[in-house]
Amino acid sequence: MQEMHQHYNMLLVVLSYLVSVLGSFTALQIALGIPLARSGKQRLTSIVAAGAAMGGGAIWAMHFIAMLACNLGVQVTYDMVLTGVSALLAIVACSLGLAIVGSGTFRFVNLLFAGVLMGLGVAGMHYLGMMAMLTSAQVSYDGGVVVLSVAIAVIASMAALWLAFNLRGRWQMLGSALVMGVAVCGMHYTGMGALQLSEGDTLPAGFDQGLRGEYLGLVIFGLVALMLVLSLGISLVRQQRRAGLSI
């Protein structure tokens, strides 16, 4: 079987990083409200919203932009159910991770659990998203590089969470979002490095019903626009509250 090579559109690669940073920034803005929640309902809302922004925006949307950036030399569609499950996995893992790290005092053991959960969420989403790929090519992975990609996701997630919850000031959110972007993209592109494709001759069942790139592009555009609006909205509300605080 002949080995196939990946080619990237660099503009979309840069865009994928920017989207993961924007998603992380939005998620962390919401997540920083978790320790300040005054009721269980408020806390749950913050956790789920932050998890959705991180899992759906920073991880899922980034993954599929990166997949659109990648030319595998073969036609690809995506299984809708697995694609949906991959987004759900990322959202649940990130919600749990942010809930752990946002509870009580900042401790290393919380950071470790949260970092592992979020790292596994990033990696789980990626590999489930890859499983959703419907193509005639034969797919296999280099195990060592897969482990490396998961390690990158876990370590960089821990670093991002440490920055977000421990620091104060201008680098608190921007710095942590930039690092979380590295976690997500570092994991993704290392994971893509582990991917080995070889030519096959039959299309899998359900190929024609699978999601095509143009539909994914629309969904991603919607998600990014929502994140921008959310991020801007939160910033404005906080600015107003800050200005209105009585001494």
Added chain:
Amino acid sequence: MAELEVRVVSARREGLLIELGRVINEYGHVLVRQRLVPDVQGACLTLVLRGPDERQLALEAALGSHPRVISFECMRTPGGAMPSSTAAPVAELAPLIQPELSLAVGADAARVERMLPNLAKDYPRIFPWLINLEYAVAAEARDASLHLAGRRTGAWVYKRDFAFGARLALNDAIKRIALPALRVLVSVEQHGDQLHVRGCPLCQPGSLSGGRFFCGFIEGVLAESVDAVTLSVRESSCHSQGAPTCVFDITH
């Protein structure tokens, strides 16, 4: 909406609840529960109150300086509000409650209250206002008033600039919150759990120490940011008494 437990001791019980109730109402709080019991000094009134966070310190100051109040203690429930239908009796609440940092009883609360909006407006150029306060209040109320002004300013700065994030260990909270907050006002360095302030404008050699303002400020800025039940700040040496720097020891 936060919940507070307040205990006051007064010489007479008659009309106490009504008079304090007016103050509570004035500061936008509601009375959730109350208990009045005899005390060796007269009567001890325990009140559980609920109201907006931003007016809590002002309410504490008003109650603490009320003419009928002999002694005053205030505690804040962690995590804020509880529905009244599920609320426990006052005595059962005690283990859940963390002691609020001591309020400066004896402060000229009314004068401090009048000055605070100016302090917020001109922040960080606040020293003229504080020097003015030092001269405006009675000598015996000076330290307590400076402390109260510091607490209120510190708590306000915390809410404005540092509230987002997790609770930190004391040393981390000093480094990431108290130090940058104080740097806006004065030249300051951290040495372990101490803060060294150089050239403090309120502690000029030969004059009275204004260190109580900084004690209050540090307490206010750290009160909700550290993982500690109690926190206290003490000035262990002062520039006004010839020391090269004012040193503040922070303990919990």
